[in-house]
Amino acid sequence: MTASLTCRAPDRASPVGQRPLGVFVTLMPQAYFVERIGGEHVSVSVLVQPGQSPHTFELTPRQMTALSSSALFFTIGMPFEKTLVEKIRTELPHLTVAQADDGIEKRIMATHDHEHDSSAPDPHIWMSPPFLRTIAKNVANALRLADPDNAQDYAANLDAVLVEIDSTDVRIRQILEPYEGSSFYVFHPAFGYFGDAYGLKQVAIETEGKSPTPKQLNGLIGRAKAEKVRIIFVQPQFDRKAAQAVADAIGGAVIPIDPLEKDVLRNLIEMAAKLEIALTE
Structure with missing residues:
Protein backbone atom coordinates (compact mmCIF):
# COMPACT_ATOMS: atom_id res chain seq x y z
CA MET A 1 0.00 0.00 0.00
CA ILE A 108 -17.44 4.38 12.98
CA MET A 109 -17.39 5.33 16.63
CA ALA A 110 -20.53 4.24 18.49
CA THR A 111 -22.62 6.63 20.56
CA HIS A 112 -23.67 6.15 24.19
CA ASP A 113 -26.76 4.11 23.41
CA HIS A 114 -24.60 1.65 21.44
CA GLU A 115 -27.37 1.34 18.88
CA HIS A 116 -27.01 4.48 16.79
CA ASP A 117 -23.70 5.31 15.17
CA SER A 118 -22.16 8.74 14.86
CA SER A 119 -20.65 9.80 11.57
CA ALA A 120 -17.17 10.24 13.05
CA PRO A 121 -14.55 7.69 11.95
CA ASP A 122 -12.57 6.06 14.73
CA PRO A 123 -8.95 7.28 14.42
CA HIS A 124 -7.37 4.75 16.83
CA ILE A 172 -2.27 -11.73 21.62
CA ARG A 173 -4.57 -14.23 19.89
CA GLN A 174 -3.24 -16.98 22.13
CA ILE A 175 -3.99 -14.87 25.21
CA LEU A 176 -7.47 -13.69 24.24
CA GLU A 177 -8.89 -16.57 22.20
CA PRO A 178 -10.65 -18.13 25.23
CA TYR A 179 -12.59 -14.89 25.78
CA GLU A 180 -13.89 -14.32 22.26
CA GLY A 181 -17.30 -12.64 22.37
CA SER A 182 -16.72 -11.03 25.77
CA SER A 183 -17.13 -7.32 26.55
CA PHE A 184 -14.60 -5.09 28.26
CA TYR A 185 -15.34 -1.68 29.74
CA VAL A 186 -13.26 1.43 29.02
CA PHE A 187 -13.65 5.14 29.65
CA HIS A 188 -12.79 6.51 26.19
CA PRO A 189 -13.57 4.30 23.15
CA ALA A 190 -10.00 3.93 21.89
CA PHE A 191 -9.99 0.12 21.72
CA GLY A 192 -12.59 -0.71 19.09
CA TYR A 193 -10.07 -1.91 16.52
CA PHE A 194 -8.34 -4.01 19.16
CA GLY A 195 -11.67 -5.57 20.04
CA ASP A 196 -12.53 -6.17 16.38
CA ALA A 197 -9.20 -7.91 15.79
CA TYR A 198 -9.71 -10.39 18.64
CA GLY A 199 -13.45 -10.93 18.78
CA LEU A 200 -14.10 -8.68 21.77
CA LYS A 201 -16.47 -5.75 22.24
CA GLN A 202 -15.53 -2.53 23.98
CA VAL A 203 -18.18 -0.78 26.06
CA ALA A 204 -17.30 2.91 26.47
CA ILE A 205 -18.36 5.21 29.28
CA GLU A 206 -17.45 8.37 27.38
CA THR A 207 -18.05 8.84 23.66
CA GLU A 208 -17.51 11.77 21.29
CA GLY A 209 -16.02 13.76 24.17
CA LYS A 210 -19.22 13.54 26.21
CA SER A 211 -19.61 11.93 29.61
CA PRO A 212 -22.76 9.83 30.08
CA THR A 213 -25.99 11.33 31.39
CA PRO A 214 -27.27 9.95 34.72
CA LYS A 215 -29.67 7.70 32.79
CA GLN A 216 -26.89 6.40 30.54
CA LEU A 217 -24.61 5.89 33.53
CA ASN A 218 -27.27 3.83 35.29
CA GLY A 219 -27.68 1.79 32.14
CA LEU A 220 -23.95 1.13 31.97
CA ILE A 221 -23.89 0.11 35.63
CA GLY A 222 -26.80 -2.27 35.12
CA ARG A 223 -25.16 -3.82 32.09
CA ALA A 224 -21.80 -4.14 33.87
CA LYS A 225 -23.48 -5.89 36.80
CA ALA A 226 -25.30 -8.27 34.47
CA GLU A 227 -22.03 -9.12 32.73
CA LYS A 228 -20.24 -9.43 36.09
CA VAL A 229 -17.64 -6.83 35.11
CA ARG A 230 -15.11 -6.03 37.82
CA ILE A 231 -12.58 -3.83 36.01
CA ILE A 232 -12.98 -0.52 34.17
CA PHE A 233 -10.04 0.59 32.07
CA VAL A 234 -9.29 4.31 31.94
CA GLN A 235 -6.72 6.29 29.95
CA PRO A 236 -4.45 8.78 31.78
CA GLN A 237 -5.46 11.54 29.35
CA PHE A 238 -9.00 11.64 30.77
CA ASP A 239 -10.74 12.39 34.06
CA ARG A 240 -11.51 9.08 35.76
CA LYS A 241 -14.52 10.24 37.82
CA ALA A 242 -17.21 8.66 35.62
CA ALA A 243 -15.24 5.42 35.35
CA GLN A 244 -14.76 5.40 39.12
CA ALA A 245 -18.51 5.90 39.61
CA VAL A 246 -19.22 2.78 37.56
CA ALA A 247 -16.49 0.81 39.33
CA ASP A 248 -17.79 1.83 42.76
CA ALA A 249 -21.33 0.82 41.81
CA ILE A 250 -20.28 -2.64 40.66
CA GLY A 251 -17.73 -3.19 43.43
CA GLY A 252 -14.92 -3.15 40.91
CA ALA A 253 -11.69 -1.28 40.24
CA VAL A 254 -10.36 1.29 37.79
CA ILE A 255 -7.19 0.14 36.00
CA PRO A 256 -4.99 2.50 33.93
CA ILE A 257 -4.36 1.60 30.33
CA ASP A 258 -2.72 3.98 27.85
CA PRO A 259 -3.31 3.59 24.09
CA LEU A 260 -0.71 6.30 23.38
CA GLU A 261 2.33 4.47 24.77
CA LYS A 262 5.25 4.77 22.37
CA ASP A 263 6.27 1.09 22.27
CA VAL A 264 3.02 0.06 20.69
CA LEU A 265 3.80 -3.65 20.26
CA ARG A 266 4.79 -4.15 23.89
CA ASN A 267 1.83 -2.04 24.95
CA LEU A 268 -0.63 -4.20 23.00
CA ILE A 269 0.69 -7.37 24.64
CA GLU A 270 0.45 -5.77 28.09
CA MET A 271 -3.12 -4.69 27.29
CA ALA A 272 -3.98 -8.25 26.34
CA ALA A 273 -2.57 -9.48 29.65
CA LYS A 274 -4.65 -6.93 31.58
CA LEU A 275 -7.75 -7.91 29.62
CA GLU A 276 -7.11 -11.56 30.38
CA ILE A 277 -7.16 -10.76 34.09
CA ALA A 278 -10.28 -8.61 33.74
CA LEU A 279 -12.17 -11.24 31.76
CA THR A 280 -11.14 -14.06 34.09
CA GLU A 281 -12.42 -12.41 37.27
Missing part, protein backbone atom coordinates in the same frame (compact mmCIF):
# COMPACT_ATOMS: atom_id res chain seq x y z
CA THR A 2 1.53 3.32 -0.99
CA ALA A 3 1.50 6.37 1.22
CA SER A 4 -0.43 9.32 -0.10
CA LEU A 5 1.96 12.26 -0.46
CA THR A 6 1.31 15.95 -0.91
CA CYS A 7 3.39 19.13 -0.81
CA ARG A 8 6.55 17.59 -2.24
CA ALA A 9 9.71 19.18 -0.96
CA PRO A 10 12.15 20.96 -3.25
CA ASP A 11 15.91 20.50 -2.97
CA ARG A 12 17.11 21.57 0.48
CA ALA A 13 20.35 23.32 1.40
CA SER A 14 21.62 20.18 3.17
CA PRO A 15 21.09 17.15 0.88
CA VAL A 16 19.36 14.11 2.30
CA GLY A 17 21.95 11.59 3.47
CA GLN A 18 24.36 14.10 5.01
CA ARG A 19 22.22 14.44 8.14
CA PRO A 20 19.15 12.62 9.52
CA LEU A 21 15.88 13.31 7.80
CA GLY A 22 13.75 15.57 9.99
CA VAL A 23 10.40 13.83 10.55
CA PHE A 24 7.34 14.89 12.54
CA VAL A 25 4.53 12.57 13.59
CA THR A 26 1.27 13.20 15.38
CA LEU A 27 1.42 10.47 18.04
CA MET A 28 3.98 8.47 20.00
CA PRO A 29 2.99 5.11 18.46
CA GLN A 30 3.84 6.53 15.03
CA ALA A 31 7.24 7.64 16.31
CA TYR A 32 7.95 4.04 17.29
CA PHE A 33 7.56 2.83 13.71
CA VAL A 34 9.34 5.76 12.07
CA GLU A 35 12.31 5.25 14.38
CA ARG A 36 12.34 1.48 13.88
CA ILE A 37 12.12 1.73 10.10
CA GLY A 38 14.14 4.91 9.63
CA GLY A 39 16.90 3.99 12.07
CA GLU A 40 19.89 6.30 12.04
CA HIS A 41 18.60 8.07 8.95
CA VAL A 42 15.77 9.91 10.72
CA SER A 43 15.31 12.39 13.58
CA VAL A 44 11.75 12.12 14.86
CA SER A 45 9.64 14.69 16.74
CA VAL A 46 6.12 14.17 18.11
CA LEU A 47 3.28 16.70 18.28
CA VAL A 48 1.10 15.13 21.02
CA GLN A 49 3.28 14.62 24.08
CA PRO A 50 2.75 12.09 26.91
CA GLY A 51 -0.22 13.02 29.07
CA GLN A 52 -1.82 15.13 26.35
CA SER A 53 -5.01 14.10 24.56
CA PRO A 54 -5.02 14.25 20.76
CA HIS A 55 -8.72 15.09 20.98
CA THR A 56 -7.99 18.42 22.67
CA PHE A 57 -4.54 19.09 21.22
CA GLU A 58 -3.54 22.56 20.03
CA LEU A 59 -0.36 23.22 18.06
CA THR A 60 2.13 25.58 19.73
CA PRO A 61 4.11 28.28 17.87
CA ARG A 62 7.31 26.43 18.80
CA GLN A 63 6.03 23.24 17.17
CA MET A 64 5.08 25.14 14.03
CA THR A 65 8.60 26.53 13.88
CA ALA A 66 10.04 23.03 14.31
CA LEU A 67 7.78 21.73 11.55
CA SER A 68 9.17 24.39 9.21
CA SER A 69 12.64 22.85 9.46
CA SER A 70 11.43 19.26 8.90
CA ALA A 71 11.21 17.34 5.65
CA LEU A 72 8.32 14.97 6.33
CA PHE A 73 5.15 14.92 8.45
CA PHE A 74 3.14 11.72 9.03
CA THR A 75 -0.55 12.14 9.77
CA ILE A 76 -2.63 9.34 11.34
CA GLY A 77 -6.21 10.55 10.89
CA MET A 78 -6.78 12.60 14.06
CA PRO A 79 -9.43 15.32 13.50
CA PHE A 80 -7.13 18.25 14.30
CA GLU A 81 -4.75 17.23 11.52
CA LYS A 82 -7.10 18.49 8.81
CA THR A 83 -6.66 22.12 9.84
CA LEU A 84 -2.94 21.61 10.42
CA VAL A 85 -2.38 20.14 6.95
CA GLU A 86 -4.22 23.07 5.37
CA LYS A 87 -1.93 25.41 7.32
CA ILE A 88 1.13 23.46 6.18
CA ARG A 89 0.09 23.68 2.54
CA THR A 90 -0.25 27.44 2.86
CA GLU A 91 2.72 28.30 5.07
CA LEU A 92 5.13 25.37 4.64
CA PRO A 93 4.84 24.27 1.00
CA HIS A 94 8.25 22.55 1.20
CA LEU A 95 7.03 20.05 3.82
CA THR A 96 5.94 16.64 2.55
CA VAL A 97 2.80 15.27 4.22
CA ALA A 98 2.35 11.48 4.26
CA GLN A 99 -0.77 9.64 5.41
CA ALA A 100 0.22 6.78 7.69
CA ASP A 101 -3.42 5.65 7.62
CA ASP A 102 -3.61 5.46 3.83
CA GLY A 103 -5.55 2.40 2.67
CA ILE A 104 -7.18 1.65 6.03
CA GLU A 105 -10.98 1.45 6.15
CA LYS A 106 -12.04 2.95 9.45
CA ARG A 107 -14.84 1.89 11.73
CA ILE A 125 -6.09 2.46 14.07
CA TRP A 126 -2.75 1.72 15.76
CA MET A 127 -4.62 -0.45 18.26
CA SER A 128 -4.98 -3.20 15.64
CA PRO A 129 -1.91 -5.32 14.72
CA PRO A 130 -3.31 -6.04 11.22
CA PHE A 131 -3.55 -2.29 10.61
CA LEU A 132 -0.05 -1.79 12.02
CA ARG A 133 1.25 -3.70 9.02
CA THR A 134 -0.32 -1.11 6.72
CA ILE A 135 0.98 1.78 8.82
CA ALA A 136 4.52 0.35 8.77
CA LYS A 137 4.42 -0.13 5.00
CA ASN A 138 3.17 3.43 4.50
CA VAL A 139 5.98 4.74 6.69
CA ALA A 140 8.63 2.79 4.78
CA ASN A 141 7.27 3.91 1.42
CA ALA A 142 7.21 7.59 2.41
CA LEU A 143 10.76 7.40 3.77
CA ARG A 144 11.91 5.73 0.58
CA LEU A 145 10.38 8.49 -1.55
CA ALA A 146 11.86 11.22 0.63
CA ASP A 147 15.28 9.58 0.91
CA PRO A 148 15.87 7.08 -1.92
CA ASP A 149 19.59 6.77 -1.12
CA ASN A 150 18.70 4.74 1.98
CA ALA A 151 15.83 2.76 0.47
CA GLN A 152 17.50 -0.60 1.09
CA ASP A 153 17.85 0.11 4.79
CA TYR A 154 14.21 1.13 5.03
CA ALA A 155 13.12 -2.06 3.25
CA ALA A 156 15.23 -4.28 5.52
CA ASN A 157 13.99 -2.55 8.65
CA LEU A 158 10.40 -2.83 7.44
CA ASP A 159 10.78 -6.59 7.00
CA ALA A 160 12.02 -6.93 10.59
CA VAL A 161 9.16 -4.80 11.93
CA LEU A 162 6.55 -6.81 10.02
CA VAL A 163 7.87 -10.02 11.58
CA GLU A 164 7.50 -8.47 15.05
CA ILE A 165 3.97 -7.28 14.28
CA ASP A 166 2.96 -10.78 13.18
CA SER A 167 4.56 -12.31 16.28
CA THR A 168 2.70 -9.83 18.49
CA ASP A 169 -0.57 -10.65 16.75
CA VAL A 170 -0.10 -14.38 17.29
CA ARG A 171 0.76 -13.92 20.96
Whole structure:
Protein backbone atom coordinates (compact mmCIF):
# COMPACT_ATOMS: atom_id res chain seq x y z
CA MET A 1 0.00 0.00 0.00
CA THR A 2 1.53 3.32 -0.99
CA ALA A 3 1.50 6.37 1.22
CA SER A 4 -0.43 9.32 -0.10
CA LEU A 5 1.96 12.26 -0.46
CA THR A 6 1.31 15.95 -0.91
CA CYS A 7 3.39 19.13 -0.81
CA ARG A 8 6.55 17.59 -2.24
CA ALA A 9 9.71 19.18 -0.96
CA PRO A 10 12.15 20.96 -3.25
CA ASP A 11 15.91 20.50 -2.97
CA ARG A 12 17.11 21.57 0.48
CA ALA A 13 20.35 23.32 1.40
CA SER A 14 21.62 20.18 3.17
CA PRO A 15 21.09 17.15 0.88
CA VAL A 16 19.36 14.11 2.30
CA GLY A 17 21.95 11.59 3.47
CA GLN A 18 24.36 14.10 5.01
CA ARG A 19 22.22 14.44 8.14
CA PRO A 20 19.15 12.62 9.52
CA LEU A 21 15.88 13.31 7.80
CA GLY A 22 13.75 15.57 9.99
CA VAL A 23 10.40 13.83 10.55
CA PHE A 24 7.34 14.89 12.54
CA VAL A 25 4.53 12.57 13.59
CA THR A 26 1.27 13.20 15.38
CA LEU A 27 1.42 10.47 18.04
CA MET A 28 3.98 8.47 20.00
CA PRO A 29 2.99 5.11 18.46
CA GLN A 30 3.84 6.53 15.03
CA ALA A 31 7.24 7.64 16.31
CA TYR A 32 7.95 4.04 17.29
CA PHE A 33 7.56 2.83 13.71
CA VAL A 34 9.34 5.76 12.07
CA GLU A 35 12.31 5.25 14.38
CA ARG A 36 12.34 1.48 13.88
CA ILE A 37 12.12 1.73 10.10
CA GLY A 38 14.14 4.91 9.63
CA GLY A 39 16.90 3.99 12.07
CA GLU A 40 19.89 6.30 12.04
CA HIS A 41 18.60 8.07 8.95
CA VAL A 42 15.77 9.91 10.72
CA SER A 43 15.31 12.39 13.58
CA VAL A 44 11.75 12.12 14.86
CA SER A 45 9.64 14.69 16.74
CA VAL A 46 6.12 14.17 18.11
CA LEU A 47 3.28 16.70 18.28
CA VAL A 48 1.10 15.13 21.02
CA GLN A 49 3.28 14.62 24.08
CA PRO A 50 2.75 12.09 26.91
CA GLY A 51 -0.22 13.02 29.07
CA GLN A 52 -1.82 15.13 26.35
CA SER A 53 -5.01 14.10 24.56
CA PRO A 54 -5.02 14.25 20.76
CA HIS A 55 -8.72 15.09 20.98
CA THR A 56 -7.99 18.42 22.67
CA PHE A 57 -4.54 19.09 21.22
CA GLU A 58 -3.54 22.56 20.03
CA LEU A 59 -0.36 23.22 18.06
CA THR A 60 2.13 25.58 19.73
CA PRO A 61 4.11 28.28 17.87
CA ARG A 62 7.31 26.43 18.80
CA GLN A 63 6.03 23.24 17.17
CA MET A 64 5.08 25.14 14.03
CA THR A 65 8.60 26.53 13.88
CA ALA A 66 10.04 23.03 14.31
CA LEU A 67 7.78 21.73 11.55
CA SER A 68 9.17 24.39 9.21
CA SER A 69 12.64 22.85 9.46
CA SER A 70 11.43 19.26 8.90
CA ALA A 71 11.21 17.34 5.65
CA LEU A 72 8.32 14.97 6.33
CA PHE A 73 5.15 14.92 8.45
CA PHE A 74 3.14 11.72 9.03
CA THR A 75 -0.55 12.14 9.77
CA ILE A 76 -2.63 9.34 11.34
CA GLY A 77 -6.21 10.55 10.89
CA MET A 78 -6.78 12.60 14.06
CA PRO A 79 -9.43 15.32 13.50
CA PHE A 80 -7.13 18.25 14.30
CA GLU A 81 -4.75 17.23 11.52
CA LYS A 82 -7.10 18.49 8.81
CA THR A 83 -6.66 22.12 9.84
CA LEU A 84 -2.94 21.61 10.42
CA VAL A 85 -2.38 20.14 6.95
CA GLU A 86 -4.22 23.07 5.37
CA LYS A 87 -1.93 25.41 7.32
CA ILE A 88 1.13 23.46 6.18
CA ARG A 89 0.09 23.68 2.54
CA THR A 90 -0.25 27.44 2.86
CA GLU A 91 2.72 28.30 5.07
CA LEU A 92 5.13 25.37 4.64
CA PRO A 93 4.84 24.27 1.00
CA HIS A 94 8.25 22.55 1.20
CA LEU A 95 7.03 20.05 3.82
CA THR A 96 5.94 16.64 2.55
CA VAL A 97 2.80 15.27 4.22
CA ALA A 98 2.35 11.48 4.26
CA GLN A 99 -0.77 9.64 5.41
CA ALA A 100 0.22 6.78 7.69
CA ASP A 101 -3.42 5.65 7.62
CA ASP A 102 -3.61 5.46 3.83
CA GLY A 103 -5.55 2.40 2.67
CA ILE A 104 -7.18 1.65 6.03
CA GLU A 105 -10.98 1.45 6.15
CA LYS A 106 -12.04 2.95 9.45
CA ARG A 107 -14.84 1.89 11.73
CA ILE A 108 -17.44 4.38 12.98
CA MET A 109 -17.39 5.33 16.63
CA ALA A 110 -20.53 4.24 18.49
CA THR A 111 -22.62 6.63 20.56
CA HIS A 112 -23.67 6.15 24.19
CA ASP A 113 -26.76 4.11 23.41
CA HIS A 114 -24.60 1.65 21.44
CA GLU A 115 -27.37 1.34 18.88
CA HIS A 116 -27.01 4.48 16.79
CA ASP A 117 -23.70 5.31 15.17
CA SER A 118 -22.16 8.74 14.86
CA SER A 119 -20.65 9.80 11.57
CA ALA A 120 -17.17 10.24 13.05
CA PRO A 121 -14.55 7.69 11.95
CA ASP A 122 -12.57 6.06 14.73
CA PRO A 123 -8.95 7.28 14.42
CA HIS A 124 -7.37 4.75 16.83
CA ILE A 125 -6.09 2.46 14.07
CA TRP A 126 -2.75 1.72 15.76
CA MET A 127 -4.62 -0.45 18.26
CA SER A 128 -4.98 -3.20 15.64
CA PRO A 129 -1.91 -5.32 14.72
CA PRO A 130 -3.31 -6.04 11.22
CA PHE A 131 -3.55 -2.29 10.61
CA LEU A 132 -0.05 -1.79 12.02
CA ARG A 133 1.25 -3.70 9.02
CA THR A 134 -0.32 -1.11 6.72
CA ILE A 135 0.98 1.78 8.82
CA ALA A 136 4.52 0.35 8.77
CA LYS A 137 4.42 -0.13 5.00
CA ASN A 138 3.17 3.43 4.50
CA VAL A 139 5.98 4.74 6.69
CA ALA A 140 8.63 2.79 4.78
CA ASN A 141 7.27 3.91 1.42
CA ALA A 142 7.21 7.59 2.41
CA LEU A 143 10.76 7.40 3.77
CA ARG A 144 11.91 5.73 0.58
CA LEU A 145 10.38 8.49 -1.55
CA ALA A 146 11.86 11.22 0.63
CA ASP A 147 15.28 9.58 0.91
CA PRO A 148 15.87 7.08 -1.92
CA ASP A 149 19.59 6.77 -1.12
CA ASN A 150 18.70 4.74 1.98
CA ALA A 151 15.83 2.76 0.47
CA GLN A 152 17.50 -0.60 1.09
CA ASP A 153 17.85 0.11 4.79
CA TYR A 154 14.21 1.13 5.03
CA ALA A 155 13.12 -2.06 3.25
CA ALA A 156 15.23 -4.28 5.52
CA ASN A 157 13.99 -2.55 8.65
CA LEU A 158 10.40 -2.83 7.44
CA ASP A 159 10.78 -6.59 7.00
CA ALA A 160 12.02 -6.93 10.59
CA VAL A 161 9.16 -4.80 11.93
CA LEU A 162 6.55 -6.81 10.02
CA VAL A 163 7.87 -10.02 11.58
CA GLU A 164 7.50 -8.47 15.05
CA ILE A 165 3.97 -7.28 14.28
CA ASP A 166 2.96 -10.78 13.18
CA SER A 167 4.56 -12.31 16.28
CA THR A 168 2.70 -9.83 18.49
CA ASP A 169 -0.57 -10.65 16.75
CA VAL A 170 -0.10 -14.38 17.29
CA ARG A 171 0.76 -13.92 20.96
CA ILE A 172 -2.27 -11.73 21.62
CA ARG A 173 -4.57 -14.23 19.89
CA GLN A 174 -3.24 -16.98 22.13
CA ILE A 175 -3.99 -14.87 25.21
CA LEU A 176 -7.47 -13.69 24.24
CA GLU A 177 -8.89 -16.57 22.20
CA PRO A 178 -10.65 -18.13 25.23
CA TYR A 179 -12.59 -14.89 25.78
CA GLU A 180 -13.89 -14.32 22.26
CA GLY A 181 -17.30 -12.64 22.37
CA SER A 182 -16.72 -11.03 25.77
CA SER A 183 -17.13 -7.32 26.55
CA PHE A 184 -14.60 -5.09 28.26
CA TYR A 185 -15.34 -1.68 29.74
CA VAL A 186 -13.26 1.43 29.02
CA PHE A 187 -13.65 5.14 29.65
CA HIS A 188 -12.79 6.51 26.19
CA PRO A 189 -13.57 4.30 23.15
CA ALA A 190 -10.00 3.93 21.89
CA PHE A 191 -9.99 0.12 21.72
CA GLY A 192 -12.59 -0.71 19.09
CA TYR A 193 -10.07 -1.91 16.52
CA PHE A 194 -8.34 -4.01 19.16
CA GLY A 195 -11.67 -5.57 20.04
CA ASP A 196 -12.53 -6.17 16.38
CA ALA A 197 -9.20 -7.91 15.79
CA TYR A 198 -9.71 -10.39 18.64
CA GLY A 199 -13.45 -10.93 18.78
CA LEU A 200 -14.10 -8.68 21.77
CA LYS A 201 -16.47 -5.75 22.24
CA GLN A 202 -15.53 -2.53 23.98
CA VAL A 203 -18.18 -0.78 26.06
CA ALA A 204 -17.30 2.91 26.47
CA ILE A 205 -18.36 5.21 29.28
CA GLU A 206 -17.45 8.37 27.38
CA THR A 207 -18.05 8.84 23.66
CA GLU A 208 -17.51 11.77 21.29
CA GLY A 209 -16.02 13.76 24.17
CA LYS A 210 -19.22 13.54 26.21
CA SER A 211 -19.61 11.93 29.61
CA PRO A 212 -22.76 9.83 30.08
CA THR A 213 -25.99 11.33 31.39
CA PRO A 214 -27.27 9.95 34.72
CA LYS A 215 -29.67 7.70 32.79
CA GLN A 216 -26.89 6.40 30.54
CA LEU A 217 -24.61 5.89 33.53
CA ASN A 218 -27.27 3.83 35.29
CA GLY A 219 -27.68 1.79 32.14
CA LEU A 220 -23.95 1.13 31.97
CA ILE A 221 -23.89 0.11 35.63
CA GLY A 222 -26.80 -2.27 35.12
CA ARG A 223 -25.16 -3.82 32.09
CA ALA A 224 -21.80 -4.14 33.87
CA LYS A 225 -23.48 -5.89 36.80
CA ALA A 226 -25.30 -8.27 34.47
CA GLU A 227 -22.03 -9.12 32.73
CA LYS A 228 -20.24 -9.43 36.09
CA VAL A 229 -17.64 -6.83 35.11
CA ARG A 230 -15.11 -6.03 37.82
CA ILE A 231 -12.58 -3.83 36.01
CA ILE A 232 -12.98 -0.52 34.17
CA PHE A 233 -10.04 0.59 32.07
CA VAL A 234 -9.29 4.31 31.94
CA GLN A 235 -6.72 6.29 29.95
CA PRO A 236 -4.45 8.78 31.78
CA GLN A 237 -5.46 11.54 29.35
CA PHE A 238 -9.00 11.64 30.77
CA ASP A 239 -10.74 12.39 34.06
CA ARG A 240 -11.51 9.08 35.76
CA LYS A 241 -14.52 10.24 37.82
CA ALA A 242 -17.21 8.66 35.62
CA ALA A 243 -15.24 5.42 35.35
CA GLN A 244 -14.76 5.40 39.12
CA ALA A 245 -18.51 5.90 39.61
CA VAL A 246 -19.22 2.78 37.56
CA ALA A 247 -16.49 0.81 39.33
CA ASP A 248 -17.79 1.83 42.76
CA ALA A 249 -21.33 0.82 41.81
CA ILE A 250 -20.28 -2.64 40.66
CA GLY A 251 -17.73 -3.19 43.43
CA GLY A 252 -14.92 -3.15 40.91
CA ALA A 253 -11.69 -1.28 40.24
CA VAL A 254 -10.36 1.29 37.79
CA ILE A 255 -7.19 0.14 36.00
CA PRO A 256 -4.99 2.50 33.93
CA ILE A 257 -4.36 1.60 30.33
CA ASP A 258 -2.72 3.98 27.85
CA PRO A 259 -3.31 3.59 24.09
CA LEU A 260 -0.71 6.30 23.38
CA GLU A 261 2.33 4.47 24.77
CA LYS A 262 5.25 4.77 22.37
CA ASP A 263 6.27 1.09 22.27
CA VAL A 264 3.02 0.06 20.69
CA LEU A 265 3.80 -3.65 20.26
CA ARG A 266 4.79 -4.15 23.89
CA ASN A 267 1.83 -2.04 24.95
CA LEU A 268 -0.63 -4.20 23.00
CA ILE A 269 0.69 -7.37 24.64
CA GLU A 270 0.45 -5.77 28.09
CA MET A 271 -3.12 -4.69 27.29
CA ALA A 272 -3.98 -8.25 26.34
CA ALA A 273 -2.57 -9.48 29.65
CA LYS A 274 -4.65 -6.93 31.58
CA LEU A 275 -7.75 -7.91 29.62
CA GLU A 276 -7.11 -11.56 30.38
CA ILE A 277 -7.16 -10.76 34.09
CA ALA A 278 -10.28 -8.61 33.74
CA LEU A 279 -12.17 -11.24 31.76
CA THR A 280 -11.14 -14.06 34.09
CA GLU A 281 -12.42 -12.41 37.27
